[in-house]
Amino acid sequence: MENPHSNTRIGSHTWIKILFLILVSTVVVLLGYHFLNAPSIYTYLNRGADKAERGDLDGAIADYNRIIDLDPRFALAFYNRGVAEERKGALDNAIEDYSRTIQLNPKYIPAYGNRGVAKAHKGDFDGAIADYNAALALDPTAAVTYVNRGKVKAQKGDRNGAIKDYDQAIILSPKNVLAYNNRGLAKAQNGDYEGAIADYDLAIEIDPKFALTYNNRALTKVEKNDSQGAMMDYGHAIELDPKLALAYVNRGVLRIHEGDLKGAISDLSVAIQLDPRFTVAYLNRGVAEAQQGNLSQAIADFSLSIELDPKMADAFRNRSVLKAQMGDQLGADEDLARAHQLEQNSGK
Numbered sequence: 001m002e003n004p005h006s007n008t009r010i011g012s013h014t015w016i017k018i019l020f021l022i023l024v025s026t027v028v029v030l031l032g033y034h035f036l037n038a039p040s041i042y043t044y045l046n047r048g049a050d051k052a053e054r055g056d057l058d059g060a061i062a063d064y065n066r067i068i069d070l071d072p073r074f075a076l077a078f079y080n081r082g083v084a085e086e087r088k089g090a091l092d093n094a095i096e097d098y099s100r101t102i103q104l105n106p107k108y109i110p111a112y113g114n115r116g117v118a119k120a121h122k123g124d125f126d127g128a129i130a131d132y133n134a135a136l137a138l139d140p141t142a143a144v145t146y147v148n149r150g151k152v153k154a155q156k157g158d159r160n161g162a163i164k165d166y167d168q169a170i171i172l173s174p175k176n177v178l179a180y181n182n183r184g185l186a187k188a189q190n191g192d193y194e195g196a197i198a199d200y201d202l203a204i205e206i207d208p209k210f211a212l213t214y215n216n217r218a219l220t221k222v223e224k225n226d227s228q229g230a231m232m233d234y235g236h237a238i239e240l241d242p243k244l245a246l247a248y249v250n251r252g253v254l255r256i257h258e259g260d261l262k263g264a265i266s267d268l269s270v271a272i273q274l275d276p277r278f279t280v281a282y283l284n285r286g287v288a289e290a291q292q293g294n295l296s297q298a299i300a301d302f303s304l305s306i307e308l309d310p311k312m313a314d315a316f317r318n319r320s321v322l323k324a325q326m327g328d329q330l331g332a333d334e335d336l337a338r339a340h341q342l343e344q345n346s347g348k
Contacts, residue, residue: 039068041074048080057084075104079111091118109138114144120152126150143173151182159186177207181216188220196220211241215250222254230254245274249281256288264288279308283315295322313342 048063064081067074082097101108116131132149135142140276150165166183169176184199194277203210218233234251237244252267268285271278286301302319305312320335 003261036262040070044070045077045080049085052080052084052087057088060084073104075101075108075111077107078104078274079114082111082114086114086118091122094118095122096281107138109135109142112138113125113142113148116148116152120148120155125152125156126321141172143176143179146180147176147182150186152188154182154186159190162186163190175206177203177210177213180206181213184213184220185216188216188223193220193224197224211237211247213245214240215244215247218247218254219250227254227258243274243280245271248274249278249284252281252288253284256284256291261288261292265292277308279305279312282308283312283318286315286318289316290322295326298322299326308316311342311348315341316342 039256044063044067047065048060051057051063052060061081061084061143061165063085067077068081071077077265078097079101082094082101085091085097086094095115095118098111098118101111102115105111107114112131112135116128116135119125119131120128129149129152132145132152135145136149146165146169150162150169153159153165154162163183163186166179166186168184169179173179180199180203184196184203187193187199188196197217197220200213200220207213214233214237216285218230218237221227221230221233231254233250234247234254237247238251241247248267248271252264252271255261255264255267265285265288266289268281271281272285275281282301282305286298286305289295289298289301299319299322302315302322305315306319309315316335316339320339323329323335
């Protein structure tokens with residue numbers, strides 16, 4: 001499987017893999033508790049939860065702040081505020097709140113789980129694993145924690161360790177779709193395509209409407225040179241989730257490979273409409289446009305890809321080729337030099 005940001009050249013293709021992370025964050029609503037300032041805390045706690053459920057995260061945070069002002073040792077206010085901060089993307093704030101929750105209640109397992117999720121999103125994989133280990137020490141029967149830890153191990157390159165975690169999750173929860181799906185991904189990355197497809201088949205049997213598993217099975221079928229089967233799976237994924245930009249990109253790449261450039265451009269354009277910051281969609285649409293002879297449009301797509309990800313060496317290299325074809329040798333040389341520099345910096 002190729003990295004989405006590497007080895008994409010004019011006429012070659014990028015396959016995108018998806019790994020899933022179960023976010024165990026939940027907004028906690030306490031009913032029937034009695035505190036010193038019971039009416040105020042009860043009101044703010046439930047009102048904050050209601051606001052968070054409606055998507056008013058700032059309003060929820062304001063209510064949790066009031067609880068903390070009333071009772072600075074009320075752990076669940078910190079936890080709920082952390083959940084809201086995490087949903088906003090304020091990962092540092094969320095980690096701080098989960099840490100405070102743990103200080104106040106060292107046995108509150110969801111705080112370890114959510115802090116692990118936030119750390120993983122920040123790229124602190126060792127810190128995330130430490131939190132998942134702590135959560136499992138408190139509850140070794142939590143399948144979700146094994147799935148999350150397995151995901152991080154896979155990100156670190158420890159695919160065998162990831163598979164062991166997914167195995168344990170499946171023992172604990174035999175119908176855990178994400179465990180089968182993620183184990184399939186790890187097996188595919190290990191080159192065990194038959195084992196991967198078997199896991200995807202089981203995941204689909206458990207939940208036939210889980211679109212991402214069809215996408216992942218399609219990727220593995222591509223590796224097995226089963227283009228027809230892959231195309232069918234991408235179609236199923238899109239039928240189940242018409243907003244799944246990832247499936248449009250992957251089907252677009254397959255269509256480039258099959259010579260259906262018009263269909264590829266159509267799929268990649270839909271992906272961009274769904275996610276205007278999907279860098280690889282622009283990169284691959286540029287490849288398709290270049291193969292159709294639409295050099296100016298291809299250069300525009302490579303430029304947009306670079307704007308979104310200035311470290312994408314393949315976009316500079318592809319743009320260099322086209323600039324040279326259009327007579328802009330100086331621009332071509334500059335882009336090629338930049339591609340070389342980025343590749344050296346990344347150790348390629």
